[in-house]
Amino acid sequence: MTTSSRSNAPARGTFAWPWIGLTLAVVVLLCLFPPFRVVSRQPALSAAPTGGAAFDPVAFVARFWSEQLQPAAGRAAALAPILAELRRDPAAAVQQHARSADLGGTAYFFSRGSGRVTAVEKSQVVVAVDGAEGGTIAIRTGPIFGNAVRDGCGLLEVNRVPGLAEFNAVSAELNRLVEERVLPPLRHAAKVGGRITFAGCAAAPDGPGAGALLAFIPVQAEATP
Secondary structure, eight states, rough: OOOHHHHHOOTTTHHHHHHHHHHHHHHHHHSSSSSSOOOOOSOOSSOOSSOOOOOOOOOOOOOOIIIIHHHHTTTSSSSSHHHHHHHHHHHHHHHHHHHHHSTOOOOOEEEEEEEEEEESSSSEEEEEEESSSTOOOEEEOOOOSSSSSHHHSOOOOOGGSHHHHHHHHHHHHHHHIIIIIOHHHHHHHTTTTTTEEEEEEOOOOOSSSSSOOOEEEEEEEEEEE
16 A cells, blocks of 8 residues: 655654754854954044143243243333323223233233332232333232233133143143242342332223222342342
């Protein structure tokens, strides 16, 4: 008797399930433990800027002080005419002689002058300026804060340094140099009745008032008896 081939052949799909399971297992293993990995040939991006050493405010200001600020102080505008204009028309004097680091910000005078010391106080020396018709100014003798030197000299812009934090570090370092190089001999030598020659930066006043017309942070100062 002939046996039907249909009855002896295994049902279709009997061996399919094991192979499907094995294939899935292999795929999972390849995903978890790939036999190779793709490596980009482009350099990794860095959050820190490249192309040089980090900005050094001490070195930057030391060079700026000697190569730019000190020569510029010798060429600064004469103070006596500015004081005369301030007493006559403060707004016009500020517009003509002062400078501001940003629109609407504090305006500063950068000027030089000489005069007679009329008072030596705890944190300033008061000076009657030569040729200013009785106009007096104050010279700060410490401590020094703010951005008067950085912004008032008109020689520095924020785009010369990496960013605003570095620009503020420049201001702090300039103040430190004033405190270390300019103020000690000034405090030692300034006496009432003595003479003083100086150059520096001063914020423009809000309006006319009694006492000193301007308060200077000196970048140069020489006092004699």
